[in-house]
């Protein structure tokens with residue numbers, strides 16, 4: 258009704274009923290939607306993991322970013338673990354002093370670090386060689402900073418095709434999407450996100466959120482954690498909920514030198 262009134266300013270919007278025979282201008286297309294419609298599922302391509310085998314994994318994309326420590330505090334409070342799908346150069350350069358400290362703190366706290374490409378690019382638009390450069394640059398950075406080579410990959414925007422999946426598998430990656438999208442990066446407020454979570458969460462959900470959206474660590478994440486607790490599910494990393502290894506290799510931290518630049 259609000260939309261109808263906004264499109265028909267001559268109508269007295271103080272009333273609650275329209276008159277029989279009233280000529281109206283109606284909105285068309287997506288402009289009629291006043292709240293986001295939860296999609297709830299991601300690309301159902303073969304070889305793409307969209308749900309946990311057991312337990313619940315809440316995941317955070319697009320960092321490392323300044324709110325990461327708040328996310329970690331949320332999970333530490335309940336002895337839970339999470340997974341960060343990070344970029345090399347998105348909200349900031351992965352080699353900055355601050356971001357190196359963030360990544361090491363997350364890693365040492367037992368959270369898993371996965372790949373989300375170097376530049377947060379839609380890989381369905383790239384050749385395998387171009388995708389390879391995106392993987393390479395982040396692998397080099399995570400090798401220097403943490404000594405690890407990631408085993409989990411999440412495509413930016415959830416955008417991926419079967420050729421991408423085959424290439425990522427050939428590079429040793431397990432492709433991970435989600436079965437619940439909090440829609441925090443699409444502008445959903447925590448209340449809307451929690452309506453989605455309450456409606457869709459099970460004891461083996463794989464939840465998409467973003468550490469770069471301020472209300473996600475500050476408001477939404479504690480509420481999701483509390484709700485998952487009511488389901489009696491543990492909060493684990495994606496590799497744990499899929500029963501796979503978190504990394505393709507594990508070594509030791511590197512020492513900053515002139516190559517640590519974006």
Ligand SMILES: [Zn+2]
Pocket residue numbers: 318319373377413414
């Ligand atoms: Zn992303």
